[in-house]
Amino acid sequence: MNAFYTLFLVLALMLIAIFGVGAAHLNGLFGVWLPYAAAAVFIGGFCWRVYKWATIPVPFRIPTTAGQQKSFDWIESNPIDNPSTTRGTWLRMMGEVFLFRTLFRNTQTKLYYEPGQEPKVAYFSQKWLWLFAIMFHYSFLIIVVRHLRFFTDPVPFLVNVTEQLDGIVQMFQPNFYMTDAMIVLGVGYLFIRRLTRAQIRYLSLAADFFPLFLILGIALSGIYMRYIDRVDVATIKQLTMGLATFHPVVPEGIAMSFYVHLFLVCALLFYFPFSKLMHMGGIFLSPTRNMANNNRFVHHENPWNPRIPPHSYAAYEDDFREPMAEAGLPLDKPLEQGAGE
C-alpha cells in the first residue's frame, strides 16, 4: 500500500510540472525560483541538521568493537575495526563511507531443515544489498559530478574525465553513460527487495518508498531527455549557467521533459533535510563508529557529567559495625566509638 501511495505521489509531482509549464506557462517559477528555493532549503536544512547534531554532547565513548582490542605488543590488535588511534578511527570511517564495509559483512539468517533432525540456524553471506547499494550510491555521485558541466564554464578537468570514463562503453549515439543504467538497476533492486523479502516489506514505510520512486523518476526522466527526447543541451546550459551565476534567464524552447526532470530534483532537494536521507551526514556523527576504543587510557570528558558519590564506606561501616567486628574484619572506627553515635 505504502508503495502505491508514494508512486502516485511521484506521478502527481510529474503532472504538476507538466501543467505548470505546459498549461500555465510558469517557466520562470519552475526554471528559476523553485530551483533556487530548493537549493536553499537543501543547503540550509542539511547544515542545520548537522549543526544540531554536532551541538549535542557525546557523553560517553561507545564504539562498537569489531575486533581485538589493543593490549599487549604480542597480541595482534585490530587497528581498524577496534581502533585505538585517530588514524584507525579515520580509516574505519572511510571504510564505511567509501566502501560500505559493514554492509559488506552482512549475513542472512535462516532456519535450515534436514530431514529427521532439529533445524539448524544457518548464516548465509548476503552481499547483494552491498553490491546494489554501492552501485546506486556511486552512480548517483558520478552523475552529480557529471552534471557540474551545466554549472561551470569552462568545465573543470575532473568533470570532463568523469564524463569520459562514464561513457567509455560506446554503445549508442549520443554517448551512453554506464551510470545511467546502473542507477536504475540499483534503485530497482532496492525497491524489489523491499517488496519481495517478507521481513523488509513488513518494516518498510512510505518514507522508504518515496525517495526510491523520486530518484527513479529523476533518473528515468533524465534518460528520456537524453536518449529519446534528445533535448537541446545548449539552451539548458544557458538556463543552468544563469542560475549558477545568479543572472537567471529562461530561454525559449526548452523541452518539457527537462522541466519534469528539474522539478523532481527540486522535490528531492526539498525533501532531503527532513528525511532519512540525512544518513549521508549522520554517519559521520555516529558515536559507535567515529570514536576510538581508548577509554581505558585516554580520558574522555562528559560535559554534563554529574558527581554522584557512592554510598560511602563510613555509612556502610555504621550499618554493619557490630557484625564486622565480630567477624574480625578491620574497622575504621573502633566499635566503642562507632556505637556512641
Next chain:
Amino acid sequence: MAAKVIDKKDLLTSIDYEHLPKTGVFDTPIDFRPGTWCYPAKPEILEKLHFPNPRVWSPADVDWKLPENWKEIVHNGFKERLEKYRSFKVFLDICVRCGACADKCHYYIGSGDPKNMPVLRAELLRSIYRNDFTMAGKILGKLNGARVMEEDVLKEWFLYFYQCSECRRCSLYCPYGIDTAEITMMARELLQLVGVNINWIMEPVSNCNRTGNHLGIQPHAFKEIVEFMCDDIEEYTGVRVNPPLNEKGHEVLFVTPSGDAFADPGIYTFMGYLLLFHHIGLDYTLSTYASEGGNFGLFTNSDTMQKLNGKMYAEANRLGAKWILGGECGHMWRVVNQYMDTMNGYMQGPQMTVPRNPITGTVFNNAAATKMVHIAEFTADLIKHGKLKLNPSRNDHIKTTYHDSCNPARGMGLLEEPRYVLKNVCNNFYEMPPQTIREQTFCCAGGSGLNNDEFMEMRMRGGLPRGNALRYVVDKHGVNNMACVCAIDRATLIPLADYWAPGVKISGLHELVANALEMEGQNEREYNLRGEAFADLMEEAE
C-alpha cells in the same frame, strides 16, 4: 529451573521468518503471555532507592497505576535525553530501514516476532519521536510512521525493551552503527521515570548500594563465604590460602562480580582467583564494601550506574591500593571500558598509578586512565612470561569451547587474551562457527538483567543461536565444556546448554587455570575445585 519451559518442538515450530502478521507493526496486539516478561520491582525496593511511583502492579493487569501526568513525564524525559545524548538523536534520525540488522538479534532468531527485529524495536520508540519531535512526523502522521503516545505504547515498550539484552549485535551489522542497545537504555530510563521497571534489576541495585553487592551478602557473611572457599581449596588441593579482606596497604584491590561468591559454578572461578593469587604471591586485598564488579545500574540509568561504580575508586583510595584488578564479568567490563573513567575518573586518589604487574614488570598502558586491569589480561601476561607452573593435562578430560560474552566482545574487544589463557591450560580447545563467536558472538539471552526464571521462555528462544552453535561442536568434536568470562553467563548458560545441547558443562576461565596450576605444597591433586575426582572425570570422558 522454576518455571515450566516451553516444549522444544513447540518452540521450534513457532518460528516463522516468512509469514508475518497480517496486521501492521503498530496494529498488532501485544501479547503478555507469561515467560516473555519479568516481574515488576517491589515497592519497598523503589522506596529505598527513592525511585518514582513505587506500587504493587503486574504487567498482566489492565491498569498499570501510572502517575496521572505520565505522558508529560515521558515526553519531558525524552526531550531531555535528546539534548544530552548525540547517539540517541542521531540513531533516531538516520535509520534507513535497510533491514541489515533485522535477523541479527537472538531474540528475533528464536521467536520470529518482527518486533524483535532491532529496527522495529527501535521503531517502537522512533514512532513517538516522529510524532512529538519532528515536523515531518507531525504533518504526515501515520503515513510517516508516527503515532501518538498511549498507554498501550508504553506497555509495548516495557515488553520489547525488556526483550533486548543490550548485546549490540545489531550495531555490528548496521551500516551506520546504530546501536539498538543504546535506544533500549534510553527507553528503560524513560520507563523508570514512571515506575515501570523489573525487580530482577532493581533488587540487585538496591542491595549493591547498601551491602556492596547484588546479592545482599553482608560483610561478615562475605567473609564466611570466602573462608568456606578457602576450606574447600585446602581440602581439594592441600594448599591453604589466606585472602586479605578490607585490609589497608596492599598494592592491588581485587573486585569481581558477587555472582562468583555465591552461585555454582561461579564459586569455582572465585576459588581459581584465590589459588592463582597465592601461586604468584600477589599483594592484594578483597573488599566487602566493594564486593561487586557487576553493575545493574547500567540497566537502570546512568546516574545509578555512576553511583554503584564509584565504590571501586572510593575503596581503592580508602585502602591505599595502587590499582584495581577486575574479575571475570561481562557488563562490568562494558562499564569499566566505556564509562568508568569518564564518569568517575575524578575520584581516583593520588596513590593510584598506572597498573604494573608486580610479577612480570609489564606496565598495562592500555589501562593508564582507568587504572583497572582485566584478569584475563593479567593472567595472559603471567603465562606469556612463564610465571605460572601449569599442568594442562589435568584438564584433559575436558573438551572445551569458548563463549565470548557480548560486552567484552563488542564493548571492549577482549577476544584473544582469554583464548590465550584457555589454550595454555586446556589441551583440547575447539571454536564454535565463526558467525557465532568473537565480535559476532551471540548473547546468552539473559544479559542486561533478564537472567531470571520468569523470563525462561524468551531466554530459551534467544538461546537458540548460541545453543545451536554449541550443539554443532558437541556433534563434531565431542565438546563437553563451555568456558566464559562472565558471571551472568555462568548462570544463564547452564539452562541454555541443558535445553539446546545437553551434557555440556559451563565453567569460568580461572577455574580451569587453577585446576592446571602446580601449587607449592600441594597434595596429589586428585580432585578439581568442584570436588570431583579427576580419575572419574577421565573415565566419563572416554
